[in-house]
Amino acid sequence: MHNLPVTEIFSSIQGEGPYVGVRQIFLRLPKCNLRCPYCDTETKVPQQVRIEKVPGTRLFSTLENPVPLNQFINLLQTFDFSIHHSLSVTGGEPLLWADELQVLLPLIKEEGLNIYLETNGTLPDQLLQILPVVDVISMDIKLPFDHKTYWDVHETFLRYSTQKEVFVKLVVNQNTPLKDLQQACDLIARVDPSILTILQPVTPVQGIQSPKPKQLLEWQSLLLEKLSNVRVIPQTHVFIGQL
Numbered sequence: 001m002h003n004l005p006v007t008e009i010f011s012s013i014q015g016e017g018p019y020v021g022v023r024q025i026f027l028r029l030p031k032c033n034l035r036c037p038y039c040d041t042e043t044k045v046p047q048q049v050r051i052e053k054v055p056g057t058r059l060f061s062t063l064e065n066p067v068p069l070n071q072f073i074n075l076l077q078t079f080d081f082s083i084h085h086s087l088s089v090t091g092g093e094p095l096l097w098a099d100e101l102q103v104l105l106p107l108i109k110e111e112g113l114n115i116y117l118e119t120n121g122t123l124p125d126q127l128l129q130i131l132p133v134v135d136v137i138s139m140d141i142k143l144p145f146d147h148k149t150y151w152d153v154h155e156t157f158l159r160y161s162t163q164k165e166v167f168v169k170l171v172v173n174q175n176t177p178l179k180d181l182q183q184a185c186d187l188i189a190r191v192d193p194s195i196l197t198i199l200q201p202v203t204p205v206q207g208i209q210s211p212k213p214k215q216l217l218e219w220q221s222l223l224l225e226k227l228s229n230v231r232v233i234p235q236t237h238v239f240i241g242q243l
């Protein structure tokens, strides 16, 4: 039986995208293949998993990492599945653990919990490993940073994702180049112009500023020229004090 290193498990309120406000169990996994400049997530493998037993208390019990896969169902069942919309598998980049998730997620689905995957959208082969058991895919399109671009791999990933419910998130800031937004828009339009696309203003961090109101309106108009469903939704969990 495999093991899986975990950062934390907790029950909270989804703060991003079209499912904002739903209650989810969050399974946060460590490690990431990218280094986004606005990243606010610790991605190192911790020695111990943190599990918030009573939601909102910030009181965590701990468990040694990695966790044997056959212990997960018992661990998750300490949360009441009936009040949760789904299990949010998040990171870091959770698809770095596709081998382990391929074993684990079907067991969780059998227990009646839907699977909501939050991913940076750069590992299409790994997505295929778990795609049959995923219900909703929240996929980032990473605009170029550090002189690296991800257009081709994102397009492949998005094409695979259309077998399931998928929406795309573009995190934007005051200095986002218009040409990058145009390129992202063209990519989505080539796959399917009806794919829900979220412009997510960055939560200010390390000198990176949120876009001005006028910029958001202009960018949404621009994307709506080729895409039929474009919404502006900020991260909400930060201003309601959720994890």
Ligand code: SF4
Pocket: 032, 033, 034, 035, 036, 038, 039, 040, 041, 043, 091, 092, 093, 120
């Ligand atoms: S993909 Fe997500 S976890 Fe990875 S560096 Fe970027 S923001 Fe952080």
